Amino acid sequence: MPKYTKTDFPVENVCRLLEPGPVVLVSSAHKGATNIMTMGWHMAMEFQPALVGCIISSANHSFEMIRKSRQCVINIPAADIAATVVKIGNSSGRDIDKFDEYGLTPKPGRHVRAPLIAECYANFECRLVDASQVRKYNMFIFEVVKAHVATSPKVPKTIHYRGDGEFMISGANTRKYRRLFRPEML
């Protein structure tokens, strides 16, 4: 399992890790129990406050835990734990304790009771700030109130879902188009 040293990360920059579309793990805590789910449908909504919209199906065990506790942690796994990410998405917290079952380490957050997953590259502590779209769309709007990001590697290999059991693993980064940006767009 990977071990990371993490540093505080400006919450207004969390979109830089979410916008490329990685599969994330959402951890939650409610009434003494914890859980983890795998999630692919999310988007950055605002820089500051750092808002993230997420679709969490009401069929998930995490749905009520997050709705009631009004908190979660969005964790970004790298490709080295891809098999674990798939297993988490294909099992239910109704049946097992996923931290135990998959050998993951819960770490206490600074602002939320939901646990951070130590084996993930980044951890974003989130508060549910708008539940108005939950009933209609299963859409939760979170504010990232604290972000922890690994100091190394600088760019992780992230996992991107393509449906039907197929994943894309992130490729090379390039800054060669940067000269085409207007300064205010950077």
Next chain:
Amino acid sequence: MPKYTKTDFPVENVCRLLEPGPVVLVSSAHKGATNIMTMGWHMAMEFQPALVGCIISSANHSFEMIRKSRQCVINIPAADIAATVVKIGNSSGRDIDKFDEYGLTPKPGRHVRAPLIAECYANFECRLVDASQVRKYNMFIFEVVKAHVATSPKVPKTIHYRGDGEFMISGANTRKYRRLFRPEML
């Protein structure tokens, strides 16, 4: 410029192209004018109807065109036109005709007046079905009513934004974790 042969694509599967997080081009038409914007903040919201949530800043010239026409096309560019994608995002339809300026070909849609961009790998014709979150979050909820996807290549190299002028180009696809899926999760 790339040339694609396209085929009809089931709208309930458009999430397979959007979920990995590619930068997209949003084309629109209103009162005889067309425009294109570059967009990174989007997510799949439902399979059927095929819903997509998008954040479009009110500072964009496209904002009012889409809000008033209640239509757009979400186009997925591949890495071969990455420089054009950046230029589109760094110029305004207030000043130029982007189809002309960047040598892109508008194609008529089947269900919307907004033009498809022929040089993009995929084109999703969209109707604005819920504008209730526009004022608060600049969030538009679209239904994809028709999808056109290139027959080749099977998997395009897509462009993923990492902020500060940096992009990730999609890497290899893998099906090696497929055996870990429960059948109903595929």
